[in-house]
Amino acid sequence: MKLQWFVSAASLAAVSAAPEAAKAPKPHVLFLLADDLGWANIGFHRTTAKTEDEKQGQLEVQTPTINQLVKEGIQLDRHYSYRICGPARSALLSGRLAPHVLVKNVAVTASNPDDPISGYAGIPRNMTGMGEKVRRGGYRTHYTGKWDAGMATPQHTPYGRGFETSFMYYQHANDYWNKKTGIQATGEITTCLNAFYDLMVENHSYRGPYKGPALTDACKSSNEPTPYCYEEKMFEDHSLEIIRNHDTSDVEHPLFLFHAFHLLHTPLQVPKYYYEQIEKDVIQQGGKAFDSENRRLLMAMTKYMDDTIKNLTEAFKAKGMWNNTLVVFTTDNGGPIYEPGSANNYPLRGGKYSDFEGGVRTSTFMSGGYIPKERQGYVHKGVVSVADWYTIFSELAGVDEHDDKSEEANKWLAKQGLSLLSPVDGKKGQLEAIFGAKAGPRDSEPLFLSGSALLEYPYKLVTGKQPYMAHTGPLYPNCSTVASMKGGHGPDFIDFSVLEEKVDLGDSFYWRGDCAAGCLFNVEDDPAESVDLSHDPAQKERLSRMISSLSTFNKTLFVPERGETHVQACYNAMLNGGGHFGPFVDIQGYYTDKPRVIEDLSAHEKAQMALMGALTFDSVKKTIQKYAPTLVLKLLEKSCDKCCTEESCNGGTNLNLPEALDLVQNLTKSHQAHQVAYI
Numbered sequence: 088m089k090l091q092w093f094v095s096a097a098s099l100a101a102v103s104a105a106p107e108a109a110k111a112p113k114p115h116v117l118f119l120l121a122d123d124l125g126w127a128n129i130g131f132h133r134t135t136a137k138t139e140d141e142k143q144g145q146l147e148v149q150t151p152t153i154n155q156l157v158k159e160g161i162q163l164d165r166h167y168s169y170r171i172c173g174p175a176r177s178a179l180l181s182g183r184l185a186p187h188v189l190v191k192n193v194a195v196t197a198s199n200p201d202d203p204i205s206g207y208a209g210i211p212r213n214m215t216g217m218g219e220k221v222r223r224g225g226y227r228t229h230y231t232g233k234w235d236a237g238m239a240t241p242q243h244t245p246y247g248r249g250f251e252t253s254f255m256y257y258q259h260a261n262d263y264w265n266k267k268t269g270i271q272a273t274g275e276i277t278t279c280l281n282a283f284y285d286l287m288v289e290n291h292s293y294r295g296p297y298k299g300p301a302l303t304d305a306c307k308s309s310n311e312p313t314p315y316c317y318e319e320k321m322f323e324d325h326s327l328e329i330i331r332n333h334d335t336s337d338v339e340h341p342l343f344l345f346h347a348f349h350l351l352h353t354p355l356q357v358p359k360y361y362y363e364q365i366e367k368d369v370i371q372q373g374g375k376a377f378d379s380e381n382r383r384l385l386m387a388m389t390k391y392m393d394d395t396i397k398n399l400t401e402a403f404k405a406k407g408m409w410n411n412t413l414v415v416f417t418t419d420n421g422g423p424i425y426e427p428g429s430a431n432n433y434p435l436r437g438g439k440y441s442d443f444e445g446g447v448r449t450s451t452f453m454s455g456g457y458i459p460k461e462r463q464g465y466v467h468k469g470v471v472s473v474a475d476w477y478t479i480f481s482e483l484a485g486v487d488e489h490d491d492k493s494e495e496a497n498k499w500l501a502k503q504g505l506s507l508l509s510p511v512d513g514k515k516g517q518l519e520a521i522f523g524a525k526a527g528p529r530d531s532e533p534l535f536l537s538g539s540a541l542l543e544y545p546y547k548l549v550t551g552k553q554p555y556m557a558h559t560g561p562l563y564p565n566c567s568t569v570a571s572m573k574g575g576h577g578p579d580f581i582d583f584s585v586l587e588e589k590v591d592l593g594d595s596f597y598w599r600g601d602c603a604a605g606c607l608f609n610v611e612d613d614p615a616e617s618v619d620l621s622h623d624p625a626q627k628e629r630l631s632r633m634i635s636s637l638s639t640f641n642k643t644l645f646v647p648e649r650g651e652t653h654v655q656a657c658y659n660a661m662l663n664g665g666g667h668f669g670p671f672v673d674i675q676g677y678y679t680d681k682p683r684v685i686e687d688l689s690a691h692e693k694a695q696m697a698l699m700g701a702l703t704f705d706s707v708k709k710t711i712q713k714y715a716p717t718l719v720l721k722l723l724e725k726s727c728d729k730c731c732t733e734e735s736c737n738g739g740t741n742l743n744l745p746e747a748l749d750l751v752q753n754l755t756k757s758h759q760a761h762q763v764a765y766i
């Protein structure tokens with residue numbers, strides 16, 4: 088009797104829902120963004136192995152979950168992004184090509200009061216973010232992990248871009264263990280003296296620093312596979328909770344979960360268990376021990392990412408959501424081939440920071456139950472830009488992709504004579520082309536990759552000086568890379584800055600070469616960009632047409648004055664952010680907690696603030712910057728990879744922040760008189 092009543096109640100509910108159900112429910116979305124993933128550091132780009140080295144390389148990349156998702160999904164073989172992270176992420180989340188939203192990494196603490204719209208890092212304040220778009224279409228929106236698309240005002244944060252909740256950090260990287268912004272994490276010495284944590288929480292009832300027990304490296308030497316204070320573990324737990332709490336009965340409000348890994352960005356840090364296990368797995372499957380410490384660390388981190396994806400996708404399955412879920416996996420940019428980045432884009436040329444394929448052609452696939460059955464295992468060859476996802480999701484959510492807010496702001500910007508905001512660049516019809524196995528909207532038009540590169544598929548123009556102008560092999564980095572570093576021949580990290588000033592050690596350190604007016608490649612016939620066609624008489628016309636086309640595109644480059652770091656941004660982190668980086672302009676009503684006052688600070692924090700204050704004096708700054716190259720070389724030397732056949736490898740290569748700060752402190756000692764004024 089009882090059972091029957093339930094049955095009829097259920098069918099009644101079904102009948103009353105019928106008019107709505109005529110439209111298929113919108114799919115759940117799980118967006119997985121890896122950081123700095125190299126082309127060769129993922130299983131589906133290691134499917135063929137002819138030589139011994141290639142076989143070894145294949146064994147080292149352990150991504151069984153990803154490989155299976157690719158089998159059930161669609162590879163986007165021509166997915167293009169931008170050569171570095173901040174711009175790539177800003178493009179993804181704003182729907183603009185990177186050259187139309189952000190072309191350089193800018194310090195999150197920068198501000199230019201003369202341009203309250205674009206005068207900050209990341210996405211200009213008055214652009215509508217991806218989260219807001221899909222939320223208007225009914226999605227429940229959540230963000231976990233690395234943000235790196237600006238933080239200056241409450242409008243710049245994930246919450247401000249339409250994510251109802253977020254658990255994230257703002258900069259390129261923090262330390263996986265203590266969540267601080269040490270030199271090894273950020274690759275720079277900043278005006279805020281690398282002093283703060285970078286981990287925040289945002290939701291309707293709380294906005295401010297993460298206050299849990301895991302702001303520590305106490306679990307660093309744990310033997311557990313996934314110790315509680317490893318940042319990726321915290322991110323995974325957070326996303327799992329969101330999936331578990333999602334109300335699946337509310338079909339009008341599907342889930343949009345953006346999970347942005349810290350992995351595989353530096354610092355190369357991974358639980359000991361994974362570091363041990365990866366070598367055991369390789370040897371057990373007939374391979375050799377790793378000769379490079381950093382390659383082993385990176386492969387252990389890759390395995391960790393794969394295991395996380397397994398857990399996340401299983402949570403969707405456990406909730407019965409999988410058959411209506413669209414998974415997207417991509418990476419912000421190609422792999423960094425410098426030390427200590429240690430990625431590998433073999434057989435592609437170059438890496439992060441260069442316009443070669445290794446820097447901008449990004450490993451991407453879609454999967455999940457939403458993929459049409461007949462497309463499972465399909466490889467889509469059409470050109471897709473990182474900026475297209477905004478429009479793809481707007482279409483899925485059933486909302487217009489146009490950005491009225493930025494158009495409104497343009498009226499004001501025009502009056503002020505400031506740079507105007509670009510309209511959305513994402514192309515309509517991409518998903519239809521991909522699912523329908525048809526030509527895509529970008530296949531027959533040029534793609535503006537950067538101020539120095541243009542794709543007119545299958546031809547690609549690369550101009551000017553390019554770092555990492557090299558091909559790596561199947562097992563990279565390796566002992567000869569270590570020898571090269573030790574001999575002072577690179578590949579060093581090109582973006583090291585000291586107090587917001589870049590340090591340039593010279594071309595040879597960065598494997599930098601010159602494409603001058605233009606190198607020309609056919610990336611379909613020659614995916615490794617080995618044959619420069621610019622001297623081929625048959626290509627003369629194409630070359631000059633593409634050069635002039637690039638300079639026309641170049642007139643649309645978006646390069647507003649972003650400003651510089653003012654020490655107030657650091658003081659804000661200390662007082663409003665509770666020792667964590669966070670918004671520092673127009674923050675009324677943003678932070679949940681009352682700001683701290685000087686009396687609340689520890690003696691150590693007070694000393695840090697004093698030192699930051701001392702740095703506002705140009706003479707102090709100049710003194711430190713004078714020592715910068717020496718300092719940088721010293722630090723890079725310490726973070727360098729090890730050749731395990733010659734040195735002992737133990738999973739612990741990391742450079743030393745206290746030593747660097749000690750040096751900075753020594754250099755500023757003579758200016759201590761100034762410090763008092765700042766407390």
Ligand SMILES: *[C@@H]1O[C@H](CO)[C@@H](O)[C@H](O)[C@H]1NC(C)=O
Nearest residue numbers: 252288289290291292293298
């Ligand atoms: C908001 O964040 C706070 C701090 O992490 C947490 O305690 C609270 O449960 C969160 N609320 C919601 C609705 O997610």
Ligand SMILES: *[C@@H]1O[C@H](CO)[C@@H](O)[C@H](O)[C@H]1NC(C)=O
Nearest residue numbers: 312313323391392394395398
């Ligand atoms: C995945 O889930 C298992 C089982 O709950 C758990 O032990 C593990 O810590 C999770 N994370 C990873 C990366 O394996």
Ligand SMILES: *[C@@H]1O[C@H](CO)[C@@H](O)[C@H](O)[C@H]1NC(C)=O
Nearest residue numbers: 404406407408409410411456
């Ligand atoms: C999807 O899964 C749900 C719950 O398990 C089920 O009711 C529904 O019939 C499935 N739909 C398809 C198309 O398989």
Ligand SMILES: *[C@@H]1O[C@H](CO)[C@@H](O)[C@H](O)[C@H]1NC(C)=O
Nearest residue numbers: 212213242495496497499500
């Ligand atoms: C830009 O956005 C801010 C914050 O939402 C708003 O206060 C301001 O009016 C906007 N400016 C213009 C010119 O639209």
Ligand SMILES: *[C@@H]1O[C@H](CO)[C@@H](O)[C@H](O)[C@H]1NC(C)=O
Nearest residue numbers: 559560561562563565567568
């Ligand atoms: C080892 O690294 C060097 C660059 O340092 C590279 O040229 C070579 O191809 C790599 N060897 C293998 C087997 O990948």
Ligand SMILES: *[C@@H]1O[C@H](CO)[C@@H](O)[C@H](O)[C@H]1NC(C)=O
Nearest residue numbers: 538539550551634637638641
């Ligand atoms: C495009 O602009 C950038 C930045 O101003 C410049 O470096 C580059 O040379 C320009 N390229 C062309 C082809 O005009």
Ligand SMILES: *[C@@H]1O[C@H](CO)[C@@H](O)[C@H](O)[C@H]1NC(C)=O
Nearest residue numbers: 746747748749750751752753
């Ligand atoms: C800083 O100064 C102290 C004492 O004068 C000295 O022992 C230390 O070696 C110096 N540190 C560096 C990195 O130069």
